[in-house]
Amino acid sequence: MKVLTLNFLTCARKTCKQNPAAFPLHPKEAELEQIETDINPLFIQNMLPRLDWEAMKTVTNELGLPNLPLETPTAEALVDESSGEPSQTLKDLHSLLMETSVASGKLVCANCGHEYAVKEGIANFLLPSHMV
Amino acid sequence: MLPTPSTSHVDYDRIYEPAEDSYLLLDTLSSPSEVEFLSKQFPQSEIAPLVLEVGTGSGVVLAFVTGNAGHIFGRNDVATLGVDVNEFACEGTIQTVQGAVKDAAAASGNPGQFLECCKGDLTSAVKPQSIDVLIFNPPYVPTEHLPILTGMNYDSAMTSSQKFERDSHLLSLSYAGGADGMETTNRLLDELPVVLSHRGIGYVLLCAQNRPHDVIARIQAWTGDWTAEIVGSSGKKAGWEKLCILRIWRREPCP
Numbered sequence: 471m472k473v474l475t476l477n478f479l480t481c482a483r484k485t486c487k488q489n490p491a492a493f494p495l496h497p498k499e500a501e502l503e504q505i506e507t508d509i510n511p512l513f514i515q516n517m518l519p520r521l522d523w524e525a526m527k528t529v530t531n532e533l534g535l536p537n538l539p540l541e542t543p544t545a546e547a548l549v550d551e552s553s554g555e556p557s558q559t560l561k562d563l564h565s566l567l568m569e570t571s572v573a574s575g576k577l578v579c580a581n582c583g584h585e586y587a588v589k590e591g592i593a594n595f596l597l598p599s600h601m602v
Numbered sequence: 603m604l605p606t607p608s609t610s611h612v613d614y615d616r617i618y619e620p621a622e623d624s625y626l627l628l629d630t631l632s633s634p635s636e637v638e639f640l641s642k643q644f645p646q647s648e649i650a651p652l653v654l655e656v657g658t659g660s661g662v663v664l665a666f667v668t669g670n671a672g673h674i675f676g677r678n679d680v681a682t683l684g685v686d687v688n689e690f691a692c693e694g695t696i697q698t699v700q701g702a703v704k705d706a707a708a709a710s711g712n713p714g715q716f717l718e719c720c721k722g723d724l725t726s727a728v729k730p731q732s733i734d735v736l737i738f739n740p741p742y743v744p745t746e747h748l749p750i751l752t753g754m755n756y757d758s759a760m761t762s763s764q765k766f767e768r769d770s771h772l773l774s775l776s777y778a779g780g781a782d783g784m785e786t787t788n789r790l791l792d793e794l795p796v797v798l799s800h801r802g803i804g805y806v807l808l809c810a811q812n813r814p815h816d817v818i819a820r821i822q823a824w825t826g827d828w829t830a831e832i833v834g835s836s837g838k839k840a841g842w843e844k845l846c847i848l849r850i851w852r853r854e855p856c857p
């Protein structure tokens with residue numbers, strides 16, 4: 471489960487849907503892995519405006535990852551001024567959002583406390599029938 | 603012709619094998635009219651689109667969309683995500699999509715960015731208003747009963763007959779649609795206005811017994827200027843499994 475994916479997931483219980491505490495899910499006992507992938511600068515640039523920056527700061531902090539910048543970086547901050555190449559900020563974001571994954575552990579809803587298991591990188595959001 | 607992803611690693615005893623419905627989705631999503639519609643709906647100047655396939659099975663459709671993102675969307679900053687109730691399907695999908703992305707990159711194609719395939723029920727774990735394109739090839743065959751979603755045993759310590767029973771159950775989840783073949787599709791349709799973004803589009807496959815024209819009429823009665831249109835079909839002559847694909851979207855994207 472890539473760190474970026476946590477921006478798009480929430481607690482699966484119907485009763486949690488309207489509650490702001492159900493997002494983001496909080497990683498617990500997470501084993502991380504780093505999987506190298508090709509950098510796509512345009513993707514990072516056009517994905518940044520979609521991110522709930524406060525939520526992403528929370529989950530990266532909880533995962534013990536390097537701090538994200540205080541505010542969403544601007545498009546200018548993603549390009550190295552002199553060379554025109556991807557900036558260090560862009561490379562760091564790619565590494566954090568696309569290359570860092572939760573290999574195993576749990577994702578916890580702060581509203582209901584339900585823990586979703588992650589095994590071999592696959593998160594299980596299927597609820598037992600009495601909890602749906 | 604765009605390349606069809608390889609699914610040779612997938613075990614069809616427990617995962618739905620790509621069939622006419624899967625290929626109709628591939629043909630429709632890459633047809634000139636849908637390519638034109640999608641590039642207008644998601645102009646390159648706008649934020650990166652997020653695609654979700656519900657019920658990925660072998661992963662052939664999600665892999666096709668991810669591997670050919672540059673062709674289908676006219677841009678490669680497209681994120682893709684899958685969900686399936688079947689754990690084996692999740693594993694198979696990841697392998698299928700990663701293979702297609704690798705092949706596309708090697709053939710100097712323009713693949714998108716695959717995020718994940720999660721285990722779950724429809725869009726229950728997806729953040730509201732976050733999906734730009736949702737693709738669903740549902741269990742659409744009318745059946746007396748709808749198989750239950752939970753309680754499957756994935757332990758490796760099982761007898762052959764227990765495994766066979768579990769695998770048959772997993773397969774039944776991929777086709778058995780309950781009354782009119784619409785029980786699962788109706789639940790998904792109810793979730794669409796919640797999970798789709800302001801510019802979001804749903805592609806849902808139906809068979810003739812699902813009464814597609816009734817479904818269109820119902821969608822057009824939703825609040826918020828929703829509409830639906832048949833944008834692809836196959837098996838036009840006879841045959842009880844005549845298939846079509848509905849595109850479901852807001853005529854005027856809400857702000």
Ligand SMILES: [Zn+2]
Nearest residue numbers: 481486579582
């Ligand atoms: Zn919850």
